[in-house]
Amino acid sequence: MKAAGVLLVGADMERHERNDGTMPPMVGPAGRELRASEETELSKSAVSRGPRLNSDVDVLVVAWCPHEPERVGEVTVIAPGEPRILGRGDGEQRARFFRVRPGPIEPQAPFASPTLSRLQAEVWLEAGGMRVRRLGRGKMRSNGHACEEALLQPGDTLGFGQSLLLLYVRRAASLPALRHFDRARVGPFGAPDAFGWVGESPAAWALRERLAFAAKSNAHVLIAGESGTGKELAARAIRMLSSRPEAPFVARNAATLPAGLIDAELFGNVKNYPNPGMVDRPGIIGEAHQGFLFLDEIGEMPSELQAHLLRVLDSGGEYQRLGETVTKRSQFRLIAATNRAPSDLKDDFLARLTVRVDVPALSERREDIPSLIHHLVERAAKKSPNIAERFLVRRAGGGAAARVDASFVETLVRREFALNTRDLEGLLWEAMAESDGDTIVWRCDGPAVASASTQRGRRRSKTRNPTLDAATIREALAHADGSVALAAKDLKLTDRHALYRRMKKLGVSS
16 A cells, blocks of 8 residues: 555556545655645646656656766656746746656655756747756756757757756656566665666666566566667576576577587587587586576577477477487576567577567667766776775765766767667776776767767678568679678678578578
């Protein structure tokens, strides 16, 4: 039962009545009861009433606030026809910020940053986007450029010196209550959960729900996502969220399984078979009995090798070790991961991966990037006392906050990442190495950080082309004198196996 006195999220988006039939007051931080004017403002907000669950609204997200770092991830809804004031302190027509999570929506106190003007800017919606006009003395910037007034589009940033950085997104006004994910595993706002996932965006919460559902399904799972999105972290979360969190977890990169020894690697062999001197091995299928087998990069495994897994993935889990006539059974769950299109997998192999989890790229949850920055700096500080001493500031209430230049955060929030979190972490380490003082800034020579979008384009040009047709493949094979390896290189595919899979689907012979 939810406690009275908080704003509840449900199909009707209303508060529960007391037993005497009256409505409880809305409460703010630390249980402070909201004044009548605040409650009126809140009730007018698109967060509290108006839009239904999953309806998108125009939102400004706190992306950086050095004086109040715990506020990163809070949102304010800018509704049509309702100009709002951004700034420090209280007052009429003030933009109210909330912490939006599954369940209660928590209204927050006004900003208290001493470097933020009381009347910093006025913001409203119009036909072409979100209009913002500077009011205070402090400088305002849009997407890193100084301005007096700007028309923002989703994905744009709005900054006020080092005091406050906001990100404009369109997102769900509220989040549905948790159905699968255990609320006890949820960490403090903005902090990693019990499994290491960071983020308060709708995409981050949808992922948590999907992982919890997959964990409880007891079915084989396919995790799909770009490189660096955290597919192994997702696989380990499935194990921890399952009914067997202490079960074995065997992890292998499927691309490294040798074609000539695939059965020995998967199913094991008896001593001295197939060659003298071979030791007795259970194989990774046997090692994963009563547990989980995680095969990363499953898309790199040729379809003819995927076929070796078909029988053992059926309900009986039957297999035989090399040199042994006795049939064994392994009660394991396969969690396979790929950064390729699932349709590239062998059809009957894909059909056995009953549950699918899509891990979103950073481009799909940009509002989580600031929290990830803080988390990655904290993680780096655990490896290096020098980083902890220079770039983390201890706070009076406990914990620490990362010192990062707001303009650097602004650039990272807006850029494209070829390898997602791996790229983000690499850039932070590079910036820390080049920073002179106690704040992380971008001082590296060479192209600006934002130019990494070109890296993404180069990466895509080297990966598979899902639109390849039979005529194009035949032309490439003819140009390569029938060599599949050379044709795959000309077609910008990763290897010949990717081309073999495409040829098989299209009925093209070599």
